[in-house]
Amino acid sequence: MSDLYNEPAAETVTETKVQKSLFIAHVCICSDEAEARERIRSISSDHRQANHNCWAYRVGSLKCEEYFSDDGEPAGTAGKPILGAILRQELTNVLVVVTRYFGGIKLGVRGLIEAYGNAASEGLLASGKVLRRVRTSYEIRMPYDMAKLMDRLLDSCDTGGEFRTIEYGEYIRVRCAVPLDLAPRVEETLEEWKNTRRIRGWDPVG
Structure with a gap:
């Protein structure tokens, strides 16, 4: 078992627009589940007027825990694509919350999957990553x-x-x-x- 792992180099907030909907990706560094849950509550409170605050996190170094939420979007269209972006970057100790302000045009299942996944990916790329040792x-x-x-x-x-x-x-x-x-x-x-x-x-x- 390797004692090396990647985590975000910095916390970032990035924005993308898809069919008039605004997607805001918040990338946070979190060392455990309690910290991730607290950051989710804080971001959701700051964006309480948004239509959705969807999220995924992965925490731990030797044994990782992963969770995600669609927060009212159709099942599998938001939280899972966000988690997929985290896994593609091989990151841990990371939370990504993607806030959506609906622009009036429905995106459909495929459109939502792409929008949330791309928003998370852009946020993670902006954050960069750093190699750590357990x-x-x-x-x-x-x-x-x-x-x-x-x-x-x-x-x-x-x-x-x-x-x-x-x-x-x-x-x-x-x-x-x-x-x-x-x-x-x-x-x-x-x-x-x-x-x-x-x-x-x-x-x-x-």
């Missing part, structure tokens, strides 16, 4: 004299500043996210340091 998170508690040694360990595991937060107090508390394939080596080292009392302790988080 990571395991830890909290490490240690005395100040271990700071440099800990930095060397984490630097060697592709865990730079983007994946590391530090709190200073009576002792140093580090939260870090280590690539999945390097986690066994990090855990072995941390356990050795804990047993020899070089650090106060460590725990997996998240």
Whole structure:
């Protein structure tokens, strides 16, 4: 199983017009289902005057969850084409909501499938994508004299500043996210340091 995955590089809002209907594609980065559902509620509230707010999302890195909704459009004409656009881009941690303001001309089943799918595809292309690695998170508690040694360990595991937060107090508390394939080596080292009392302790988080 690969520990690499793609997610959108940025959140975007794009517009397309088809037969006088306005389609607005909102591309959002969401790490879990709860966040995706909250963004759906927010966008639907912002566009409560729209005829439809159809959506699809795919979240997770090792095990992905996928859901979609036609929001009143004929079954299979909106949410599924949006999800199809996400799958073609091989993305996860993404929500796409396509808002439709009806322009007075009916598009038919085929026309709706194309309109929603194309709107989602254009939005995703505008967002771009970035390759990520699945990571395991830890909290490490240690005395100040271990700071440099800990930095060397984490630097060697592709865990730079983007994946590391530090709190200073009576002792140093580090939260870090280590690539999945390097986690066994990090855990072995941390356990050795804990047993020899070089650090106060460590725990997996998240």
